[in-house]
Amino acid sequence: MDTLWGGLTKAFWLVVTRDSDLLEIALRSLQVTGIALAIASVIALPLAAFLAVRRFRYRRTVIALLNALMGLPPVVVGLIVYLLLSRSGPLGVLGLLFTPTAMVIAQVIIIVPLIASIAHQSIRDLWQEYHDLLISMNVTQGQKIRTLLWDCRRALLTASLAGFGRAIGEVGAIMIVGGNIDHATRVLTTAIALETGKGDFALALALGFVLIALAILINLAIHVLSRTEREGRW
Amino acid sequence: MTLFPVTLTAARAQRHGKTLVGPIDLGLGGAGVTAVIGPNGAGKTTFLRLLHGTERLCSGTIRWHCSTEEARHHQAFVFQHPVMLRRTVLQNLCYPLALRGTPRRAAEDQARDWAARIGLGDMLDRPAPMLSGGERQKLALARAMITDPALLFLDEPCAALDGRATREIEDILHTAKAKGMRLILATHNMGQARRLADDVVFLLRGRVHETGAAQGFFNQPATPQAKAFLEGDIVE
Numbered sequence: 001m002d003t004l005w006g007g008l009t010k011a012f013w014l015v016v017t018r019d020s021d022l023l024e025i026a027l028r029s030l031q032v033t034g035i036a037l038a039i040a041s042v043i044a045l046p047l048a049a050f051l052a053v054r055r056f057r058y059r060r061t062v063i064a065l066l067n068a069l070m071g072l073p074p075v076v077v078g079l080i081v082y083l084l085l086s087r088s089g090p091l092g093v094l095g096l097l098f099t100p101t102a103m104v105i106a107q108v109i110i111i112v113p114l115i116a117s118i119a120h121q122s123i124r125d126l127w128q129e130y131h132d133l134l135i136s137m138n139v140t141q142g143q144k145i146r147t148l149l150w151d152c153r154r155a156l157l158t159a160s161l162a163g164f165g166r167a168i169g170e171v172g173a174i175m176i177v178g179g180n181i182d183h184a185t186r187v188l189t190t191a192i193a194l195e196t197g198k199g200d201f202a203l204a205l206a207l208g209f210v211l212i213a214l215a216i217l218i219n220l221a222i223h224v225l226s227r228t229e230r231e232g233r234w
Numbered sequence: 235m236t237l238f239p240v241t242l243t244a245a246r247a248q249r250h251g252k253t254l255v256g257p258i259d260l261g262l263g264g265a266g267v268t269a270v271i272g273p274n275g276a277g278k279t280t281f282l283r284l285l286h287g288t289e290r291l292c293s294g295t296i297r298w299h300c301s302t303e304e305a306r307h308h309q310a311f312v313f314q315h316p317v318m319l320r321r322t323v324l325q326n327l328c329y330p331l332a333l334r335g336t337p338r339r340a341a342e343d344q345a346r347d348w349a350a351r352i353g354l355g356d357m358l359d360r361p362a363p364m365l366s367g368g369e370r371q372k373l374a375l376a377r378a379m380i381t382d383p384a385l386l387f388l389d390e391p392c393a394a395l396d397g398r399a400t401r402e403i404e405d406i407l408h409t410a411k412a413k414g415m416r417l418i419l420a421t422h423n424m425g426q427a428r429r430l431a432d433d434v435v436f437l438l439r440g441r442v443h444e445t446g447a448a449q450g451f452f453n454q455p456a457t458p459q460a461k462a463f464l465e466g467d468i469v470e
Binding site: 138 | 306
């Protein structure tokens, strides 16, 4: 109980005093996760719409695979990305290992299946509703996908937020590919792991509370800005 | 653009190996309102969808006066249960125009004009899925008509609507007919068929059982099944 209280107090003081180290790693967390989320959404949302409207031979297999990949172990993703980016790996020449870019790559791989699967379910439901209308209007495949993505935008926002939640709380993969290097690749989750390892539980908890507060604040801000609750029914 | 005459030759629609309609041999001319009537399960909706191209033709042919692609481009369909895009009334009306590349300002002007015509002028910013059944059907009708199609299919457009909403929709259809729009209407409502139709296609068990001018059909049906149907008997 004392440790929890100590963590809360420390978190409060870190925020109030605008601790420079905390600011740096919090901003890096947001930056890496934000970029990963943007890239993952650009890949996952059209993919989800495509899978909802297009019939092809192995469609069901692809959807099942995508659903299965939602539970992709981050440590394994980290390891694979590490091997790809390491000096002896096929992409080693790019020199990306232990950089924020490597962390972004790992996060994108982890959250694309999650966002695509959640988005696919919403888009598929809407496609069932719109099917006859859009077919009768003779829309092209592109128009169909654009219409579904736009009209499903609130559900897609929820899918993206789920991806954000997974990415910002991720530690295993980014620890492996980022290396938790101070002033370079250290983010909130890897800092928590480090402080826990050092036995500074109060600081680890403080960072944890900051991470939770950040995730909640961003989710709330996006919900308020997009008026999800007020207009969510349509 | 001349779509008509359209000729169906041994046209048949099947699903899961079961014939839904056909074989149908029929020719339809280019003016007025055709009412497609028949008991439940006779294939009225499938017949409309087959003509419109949203139901796959499994055998036979449907020949329009122009190419099938051009014919599709100049048609619109109003469904029994109107599908509303999750957008405002204005955006729903603008949607078909946007698909055809109409500039936004011009599309909105046209949409406002249509909304006023159907009595939804003060509901432009309201979410379409929140409208009442009658308002939704009127909006669906206006959305279908806003591109000025040469042919409009209507599948039970007034089912589950009260008298006032039915009259409003029929007024819109009368105006469209007067302007030369070709209407093909599937209906259960014999009163509506009498009020609107110039000719009738009576379907039974997926096949055309009787066709003819509306007045002749309603006054003196040629077949005992059509006579029984008009008298309200159960026809299967």
